[in-house]
Amino acid sequence: MTDTYSRRWRPAPFLPDTDNRDGSLMFVMATLCFLACLMALALVATNRAVQGWSDQLNSQATVIVRPRANETPDLAAARAAEALAGVPGVTEARALEREKAESLVEPWLGDITDLEDLPIPRLVTVDLDDRNPATSATLAAALKARGIDGIIDDHSIWTRDIARSAAVLRLVCAGVFILITTAAGAIIAFATRAGLLARREVVEVLHLTGAENIYIARLFQVRFARLAAWAGGGGALAAAAIGAALRLAGSGSDLTPTIPVIWSDILAVLPCPLVAALVAAMAARLTAERLISEIT
């Protein structure tokens, strides 16, 4: 009987398994991971949406044409469209009909279809070559060459605004992410300290029998890294579920949802278990090493 015991013997964990069933620590870690994953999701989705909007705005310009005294607005717009279409870096230039222009100003001016004579400026939309877009300066030069009076809006005000908002958002996300990570690290450091003091007899026996401090620290490192990986998995799953719900809710209508999540955005939660494990491992290792050299 003893023979089989020793032949089958596998080393028991130095830190008892019962210590690992720390539900509250698991819950706190999983919650932090969940929040971090939501941040990541929001950031990825927003970044992608911002990129889309900017691309769209950058690939278009709008020209407001003011007709000269001796020509109709429609004619002026047509001439402008013709002039702009020939500029290198422009793929297409279209004069908007009066109705289109009216519908664009309707939100501000109301229904103005009866006011035939109101000099509504005509708009020319210019589609730019994505790879080599014409600058607003070249567009202006082309108009001037034909003697057309027009104001060019290359949407740079909008793209700059969007870029600024996106940058602020990224900064906020990064800040919150760092905060969450630090909080997770601090909680693990706290748990390591408590775990180590609770198992002081193990630490002392290992130390006095000649275990290296790193060997002892690694016990705690592995234990908390494992716990954090599980918590990270749980948090990531929950965040992925929220992402999926947003995606399903958003696809139903033509309206842009608040956060336009697409399926691939949800992949952003994948690194969570690994990152959580790394953060926990580092926090546990540093805390354990310092504490071990203090108490031994």
Add this chain to the structure above:
Amino acid sequence: MARVSDNLFAAEAVLRFDDVSLAYGRNDPTLRRVSFSLKPGSFHFITGASGAGKSSLLKLIYMAVRPTGGRIELFGHDIARISSRDLPLMRRRIGVVFQDFRLLDHMTAFDNAAVPLRITGLRPESYRNDVAELLSWVGMGERMHVLPPTLAGGEKQRLAIARAVVARPEIILADEPTGNLDADMSQRILKLFSQLNRLGTTVLIATHDQGMVERSGMPVLHLENGRLVSQVPGTRP
């Protein structure tokens, strides 16, 4: 790994105390200018009343406390100058039987005995037969799978000894190893140490059991008020 290696035969002493003093905090010194040396393969008792400083002297050797004065040389090295890297390697050359055993209660007797081998990073397959053999040798063959809290006093003692010697240390320090044991069990434990000593291990046992010391006829270091008052030569060298 930098092995702190020495040739025991070249070194004249395994252990040397030179005017070693120890005071805990601001208290009066527990040990005062203690000097002695142990030859490789020797067997000594440390005697003295309770509180005389026996445990403290052993703690100095296994480097759980640092002396407040003097110099301790272990395996030819001044222990004050051992780098923190080499410290664990030095400790592995010392086997300690603690007065309170210090067994890990959540692990079986077998696990406890295997600790010193396990922490060296060896694979379990490479040492589990040795551990089983050693446990049988100390009479724990039938109790390998038992958790320490269910072991009797004598069994705990023998398990603690097994753990102390399993990695074949060059010196064994035992603190009151027969403390709460009956005469019969004390005899058995003492015999164990003699056998290990005959295999070449240096043995140092702290005890206040004067009868056992006299029966063994081994040399004695006697402490009184923190001073080493005599280095009584034994009847056997």
